């Protein structure tokens with residue numbers, strides 16, 4: 001059966017909706033950037049379709065002047081839009097935020113003859129008027145809009161907030177909104193505002209809200225606490241009869257993301273928009289891939305398919321076909337699998353004291369501002385642990401999260417820890433991943449011996465895979481006696497470690513897309529590698545003989 005390229009004509013709006021919403025947006029919002037910046041934002045058919053569905057009014061919605069229906073006047077309680085990268089989700093979401101802030105976003109009854117919207121009455125100096133047809137659903141502004149633009153990380157909130165700021169700068173919205181870096185004030189309201197929030201804004205997340213734009217929910221997981229954020233925001237919306245909207249790329253079905261939960265939710269009052277490509281087209285086949293891109297980007301006329309092909313190819317060349325298929329092919333492709341069965345890892349937990357003076361090896365993976373820095377240690381009999389350091393009996397684990405140290409790994413602190421470990425234990429070998437730490441690596445080599453402190457670059461795929469396999473085997477094989485201390489950070493990082501498949505059955509270890517860290521897991525691998533190499537080279541020092549004093 002031939003699949004025809006569907007076109008805009010499939011969008012038949014045969015239900016009541018705030019049609020004024022689309023017209024208001026096209027009148028007040030601007031193309032935020034590029035050569036056409038500043039021109040009116042004309043919605044693509046798929047965008048208008050999503051807007052009209054979100055503002056679909058219930059047939060039986062009643063107008064009660066003293067106590068108007070808010071969210072409950074609408075057919076859908078929330079919406080989810082799944083569309084490929086660069087289709088224009090961010091700017092479109094920004095138009096929704098603008099509408100909820102200062103446009104006709106609430107149901108205001110059914111129009112009679114001569115009913116209309118007059119911008120001048122709404123504090124807007126653009127001079128626009130809109131005449132309703134009799135019987136059409138009318139719109140009105142929220143009295144006090146409380147809006148949150150939400151994403152996992154600060155820079156991701158820019159997907160929506162940056163185009164919004166441009167739109168305000170370039171058009172009549174500047175009469176109505178005063179934009180700041182962190183929030184936007186809604187002029188003419190007492191407390192109306194648009195906030196930009198991430199999971200770190202715990203206090204504000206519990207606030208009552210009238211509208212929430214949640215971006216990239218495909219990487220909102222329980223592990224990165226964003227599922228909790230989504231739950232909290234939905235409670236905040238429910239309290240105000242507000243409504244929310246999710247935008248995302250196609251999600252990875254192994255991640256149990258917020259996007260996946262919404263997509264699979266049985267509730268009838270969620271509008272879902274996703275146009276997957278025809279099933280028979282294979283993303284790994286280049287000629288098919290072009291057809292897939294033409295299909296999923298139809299209607300987004302600013303997109304050049306050649307550049308999408310090129311970007312997808314680049315990701316595929318890096319070994320991430322699944323991510324390319326999700327980002328650009330609009331399909332829920334399963335990504336990299338987990339590296340370690342976390343239950344097997346947990347089963348190896350057997351904490352014990354390692355007395356000072358014990359011969360051990362160390363693994364060190366150093367970072368700078370974003371990733372964590374960690375040191376793990378292992379004994380000759382295969383017990384791995386996170387050592388502690390600190391003066392005056394303080395026991396500080398040797399894992400440093402830069403966020404807890406003012407945004408940067410505390411190098412002096414790390415240096416002090418290494419120094420203490422070198423004196424307290426018999427360090428047989430230390431493997432150290434050099435990036436960011438070459439100066440320290442050289443200094444430690446010079447001080448403690450170049451046969452002891454050895455650079456071990458984790459960026460070498462073959463060696464790294466072999467080391468990962470070595471630890472994996474010793475964790476999973478029944479006859480292995482290997483054990484560890486149950487360090488919770490290491491466990492979390494091991495759980496987050498994913499395998500990115502490479503040609504020829506090879507793989508590289510990688511972070512999951514939800515932003516979790518894996519540094520302590522990498523450290524664990526190179527530490528175990530050091531232990532294995534020392535054992536193979538018979539370098540463990542001879543055990544000190546226990547002196548038996550015979551009294552007699």
Ligand SMILES: [Zn+2]
Pocket residue numbers: 028119120124125126127128172
């Ligand atoms: Zn206006």
